[in-house]
Amino acid sequence: MKLGVKEKIVENAISxxxxxxxxxxxxxxxxxxxxxxxxxxxxxYASKEEIYRSCVNACINYFTTFIEETKKNSLYSIEDLQTFLYDFIFNIDEKYIRLYLQLSYAPYQFKDEFLKQIKYVHQSLDSYIAEYYKNITFKVTQDEFTSIILMFLESWYLKCCFIHRYGILQSSKSSFSNELSSLLNIIYLSK
Structure with missing residues (x-):
């Protein structure tokens, strides 16, 4: 699908x-x-601010759509959790990860507006992660489980920003899988 000029402006501005x-x-x-x-x-667009808002809206929509689409097909198994976490790191367009991380440096005038959007993404992700907890037996509480998974994701988002720029992504995928397996082995109560 070919993008119109307005959409192309947003796509390029996100980068x-x-x-x-x-x-x-x-x-x-x-x-x-x-x-x-x-x-x-x-x-x-009337201003740089309007372009920026459009970019942030596109980024938030990208993440929430990714979460919602994944939920539709979720089996809520340990394997499915591993697949979701892998996809959430490696099958997300890097520019959206980078823009999302840049939001901590957004000008103050956007603070309240963007905070609401970020909270919405986090609530969507939290509720999705909580469903795994309800369907799989873990050795930790739900709050601990959610915190562990979200910290793991956030650390890998930061790593991926550097990996995309300075490293080789393919070798990082096996490292991610090994770290995730180790983490899940520690908190997963196998039957």
Whole structure:
């Protein structure tokens, strides 16, 4: 599917904001990325703030859609949990991971607005992870389980940002699988 100019602006701006942050990304860079003049951006968006909001909305929608789509097919088994966590790290478009991590550096004027959106993603993820706890027997409490899984994901998100830039992703996949297996072996109560 071919993107229109407005959608292409957002897609390219996500990459730019994810790499350079809000302050480090200029309207000229965004315009150049879609081969239009800076003045033409104003035909589609009123300001850099509006482009940024659209990018963050696209990022939040990307994550929530990923979670919701995965839920639909979930079997809530230990194998399914491993697959979900693997996919949530390695089958998420890197630019969305980077932009999501950049939100901690978003300008203060966006704080309340973005915090609500981030909380929504976390609530969706928390409730999904909680379903695994309800269907699988673990040695830890539900709160401990959720915290352990979310910390594991967050640490791997940070690792992946560096790996994409400086390392070899393929070798990291086996490391991820080994670490996840070890973690689950510690907290999983096999029958």
């Amino acid at each position: 730019l904001f994810s790499e350079n942050g809000y302050e480090g990304t200029t309207l000229n860079q965004i315009a150049n990325s879609v081969d239009i003049k800076k003045a033409s951006l104003y035909y589609h």
